[in-house]
Amino acid sequence: MNFRYPVFLDLTGKKCLVTGTGEEIAAKVNALVQAGAIVVYVNPSAGPRIEDLARQGRVEWRARSFQPDDLADCFLVIAGQHRNQEANAEVFRLAEDQRILCNSVDDPANCRFSFGSLLRRGDLTIAISTNGHAPALAVRLRERFEQVIGPEYGELIELLEGVRPEIFRRIADFGARRAFWYRVIDSNVLGLLRSGERGAAVDLLRRMIEDASG
Numbered sequence: 001m002n003f004r005y006p007v008f009l010d011l012t013g014k015k016c017l018v019t020g021t022g023e024e025i026a027a028k029v030n031a032l033v034q035a036g037a038i039v040v041y042v043n044p045s046a047g048p049r050i051e052d053l054a055r056q057g058r059v060e061w062r063a064r065s066f067q068p069d070d071l072a073d074c075f076l077v078i079a080g081q082h083r084n085q086e087a088n089a090e091v092f093r094l095a096e097d098q099r100i101l102c103n104s105v106d107d108p109a110n111c112r113f114s115f116g117s118l119l120r121r122g123d124l125t126i127a128i129s130t131n132g133h134a135p136a137l138a139v140r141l142r143e144r145f146e147q148v149i150g151p152e153y154g155e156l157i158e159l160l161e162g163v164r165p166e167i168f169r170r171i172a173d174f175g176a177r178r179a180f181w182y183r184v185i186d187s188n189v190l191g192l193l194r195s196g197e198r199g200a201a202v203d204l205l206r207r208m209i210e211d212a213s214g
Helices: 025-034 048-055 087-097 135-148 152-170 174-186 189-194 198-213
Strands: 015-019 038-042 059-062 076-079 101-104 117-121 124-128
Touching (some): 015 025, 025 038, 048 059, 087 101, 117 135, 124 135, 152 189, 152 198, 174 198
């Protein structure tokens, strides 16, 4: 395996198929829903979380075993555990034939991509991978990052998203604009957010914008 090319996907409106069972399947289904994908779950039974999503109309649950036609128009497929140990290999083969990205949970030989250990703070996403060799290490690293990267990072991104069009309008020079962004990141805006002083953080950011574009 060679899961060394990191990528973040826009799955909005993309059909994504999930099959099989396992402890992680409900979380995978929910993550796809949160990403805006059109999610189809194929398995004779479903856990409570998936059943609830199906009742809400956020997941299409096909209560039967996987069939090759389920892959029609798919962008991505996740295969969980199946009663037949060869089922993942077959799903992977069919997906490869149709150039569909496939991940088989805990079965690296039948994967075209792997999932990292994720830390999310709003629109900030940190993904950690060990190329499938030491998942426990990736989890421990994520836990360490959780201790030092708090929700203030998500708030900072939210603030910067709000002023980004203004910065492009008021600071035309690319070099000056890049220098401005680094000054903001290195300023006390983040510290003020960490202390719960959002108003003061906004005031500081506004002063920096005026100084840079005046």
